[in-house]
Amino acid sequence: MSITLWGRRSSGNVQKVVWALDELELAYEHIELGGKFKGNDQADYLAMNPNGLVPTLRDGDLTVWESHAIVRYLSAEYGSGLLFPVTPRERAVVDQWTDWVATTFQLAWLPVFWLKVRTPLAQQDQAAIDKAVAASFKCFAIMDARLGVAPFLGGDQLTYADIVAGVAMYRWTTMGIAGPTLPNLTAWHARLNERAAFRKAVNVSYEELVGRLAF
Ligand SMILES: N[C@@H](CCC(=O)N[C@@H](CS)C(=O)NCC(=O)O)C(=O)O
Incomplete structure (x- = not known):
């Protein structure tokens, strides 16, 4: 699966996702967006995340926004027994x-x-x-x-x-x-x-x- 993350590195909510991705040693493309990079009011971004906020993550055909939902998803999908306890x-x-x-x-x-x-x-x-x-x-x-x-x-x-x-x-x-x-x-x-x-x-x-x- 190919993973893409949208969001500026200066955002604390984006930082949660970057940390989770790197902690799990996943390969991903990171597109800086929002803040000084702008782009979060564009129709193609709003179609993924209607809030116009960062972060947004795509993993194959799955698109997720809300930093905690993203971090929990990555942990469950790729970090069972690591970031994601089993029981x-x-x-x-x-x-x-x-x-x-x-x-x-x-x-x-x-x-x-x-x-x-x-x-x-x-x-x-x-x-x-x-x-x-x-x-x-x-x-x-x-x-x-x-x-x-x-x-x-x-x-x-x-x-x-x-x-x-x-x-x-x-x-x-x-x-x-x-x-x-x-x-x-x-x-x-x-x-x-x-x-x-x-x-x-x-x-x-x-x-x-x-x-x-x-x-
Ligand atoms: N509850 C959302 C909050 C997202 C949010 O407020 N993101 C801020 C950055 S931390 C944002 O997109 N601000 C507009 C911008 O950066 O242009 C989450 O946890 O993902």
Whole structure:
């Protein structure tokens, strides 16, 4: 099957897919799209992804959008026993964390990125930043507690839950945020950084997004 990924590398949601593809050592074509590359408002792209957002993945005759759905699909199709635990009981824990990232963690930390990095300096609201940072640290404390009893969010090995959560770490640790030391979270980030696929996908400059609310 031939795999194609559409989406700019500076997108955190695209980074999840790039990391999963490389972690699974899959061959694929990567087409930069959206943001400064534009193209996501074109009819041929909207026919694949009616949201006009990135990422979108095609694998043979299958087209999928929504980063978590893509990462879960790749893990199930190509990573059984690796990124995708074999038993439903193990997968329940991985899905718990994956859904928590979508419904709770991203809603906490992404506003910090938008308020502090994407909003031009002159328009920044420090009270709003402080509130979002506090909400984020509540989530990081929950992750820290989990990572105190297991090396990865899903358990003993890296799974798609770590991928969807882990893409936050480069931005979070380079945005100039002060806060409590969370040793288990820091150790997990160090473990992720040992992986070439993580470094390539996630440790990516977001310079083009600084002060830019447009996309
Ligand atoms: N829930 C979607 C969100 C997708 C999304 O918001 N993508 C952003 C980039 S992170 C986007 O396409 N922005 C417009 C652009 O890059 O031009 C997912 O997880 O895939």
